[in-house]
Amino acid sequence: MATRRHDSFQSVSVRLDGKNYSYWSYNEIFLKGKKIWGYVSRTYVVPKNNEEGDAALIDAWKANNAKIITWINNSVELSIGTQLAKYETTKDVWDHLQRLFTQSNFAKQYQLENDI
Numbered sequence: 107m108a109t110r111r112h113d114s115f116q117s118v119s120v121r122l123d124g125k126n127y128s129y130w131s132y133n134e135i136f137l138k139g140k141k142i143w144g145y146v147s148r149t150y151v152v153p154k155n156n157e158e159g160d161a162a163l164i165d166a167w168k169a170n171n172a173k174i175i176t177w178i179n180n181s182v183e184l185s186i187g188t189q190l191a192k193y194e195t196t197k198d199v200w201d202h203l204q205r206l207f208t209q210s211n212f213a214k215q216y217q218l219e220n221d222i
Contacts, residue, residue: 122182124216127207133181137174145174145196171196178203185220 122130137143144150150170153163174196179187186203193199207216 122186124186124207124220142170142174145171146200148197175199
């Protein structure tokens with residue numbers, strides 16, 4: 107019997123290399139299709155530990171957040187991924203990449219330095 111592979115870590119065909127952020131960020135559609143874009147948009151926030159059972163919700167949130175960060179790390183070049191280790195939430199990682207590569211001067215500088 108064939109087993110169904112869980113695809114939460116499935117990679118996409120586009121790797122962020124510093125020159126293709128606009129195209130790479132289109133992977134938002136991938137995250138929306140998995141119904142996990144809310145971690146990036148902060149629609150889904152860490153539940154407060156106020157009531158019994160909240161610990162399980164917090165654990166689930168942390169697990170999903172970690173899966174998305176892992177997916178992002180697997181979809182960027184190593185030189186970019188090493189900069190992401192300081193961030194704890196998917197939102198912070200995504201925002202960092204957006205700031206880094208949508209500022210036209212810095213993106214161009216990164217591209218030129220990388221090409222050299």
